[in-house]
Amino acid sequence: MICDSYFWLIGLLLGSFLNVVAIRLLKKESIAFPPSNCPNCHHRLSVLDLVPVFSYLFLKGKCRYCKAKISPLYPVGELVTASSLFLVYKVVGVQLELLPAIILTTVLVLAVLTDIREKLILDVITLPAIAILLITRLFIGSEPFWFYVVGGAVGFVLLLLIAIVSRGGMGGGDIKLYAAIGLVLGPWMTLLSFMVASFLGAVVGLLLIVTGVVKRKQPIAFGPFIFIGTLIAYLFGYDVWNWYVSLWQG
Structure with missing residues (x-):
């Protein structure tokens, strides 16, 4: 059960990272720099803004700083990544x-x-x-x-x-x-x-x-x-x- 929980957590974190990678690759930007920021106001995001799924729900789908809407693709991508990796892990096994x-x-x-x-x-x-x-x-x-x-x-x-x-x-x-x-x-x-x-x-x-x-x-x-x-x-x-x-x- 503990291992399963860790796998879910890793999947959510990876999903958050893949969201950033997808956007920056499309824009032909570095995936490492600059740090995560709001695509609308470009304010640097804090740790509380980057908690997978929770931050989106807590902020009601809006940027904390400029109130611009956050795409639902962010939490969806995080959940899809976590759930699909967890499914693969459970079916394929260690x-x-x-x-x-x-x-x-x-x-x-x-x-x-x-x-x-x-x-x-x-x-x-x-x-x-x-x-x-x-x-x-x-x-x-x-x-x-x-x-x-x-x-x-x-x-x-x-x-x-x-x-x-x-x-x-x-x-x-x-x-x-x-x-x-x-x-x-x-x-x-x-x-x-x-x-x-x-x-x-x-x-x-x-x-x-x-x-x-x-x-x-x-x-x-x-x-x-x-x-x-x-x-x-x-x-x-x-x-x-x-x-x-x-x-x-x-």
């Missing part, structure tokens, strides 16, 4: 595989945060992730190294072909992100990840169009669906596949 799982989950959260804000998944996120996961898979994995390399190639080529056929319907950031995903999931679960992400994206996109939230052909961020599809495939993929097959077998 073993070597937890390392690539945590790396991928962190990269996915960061990609979601930039994609929601600016419809961008940056190379500065995906390319280092590919390199780090490639090295990690040299030493950690239940399958041969080539299996994960094939997974990365499948993820990259699949998204690249869709981008070509759809003439830009898939962004370059999504393509490179799926290369990183494939290095962790392997080829079969990478395909399942994309199937789940596409299904969820289509359903949510249709609902948004029907309710008038977005217009037809208006692009929406695919990152959140990649995030959900990948976690489902990685953590529960074989159960999902067996359930799907059982439906067809009656």
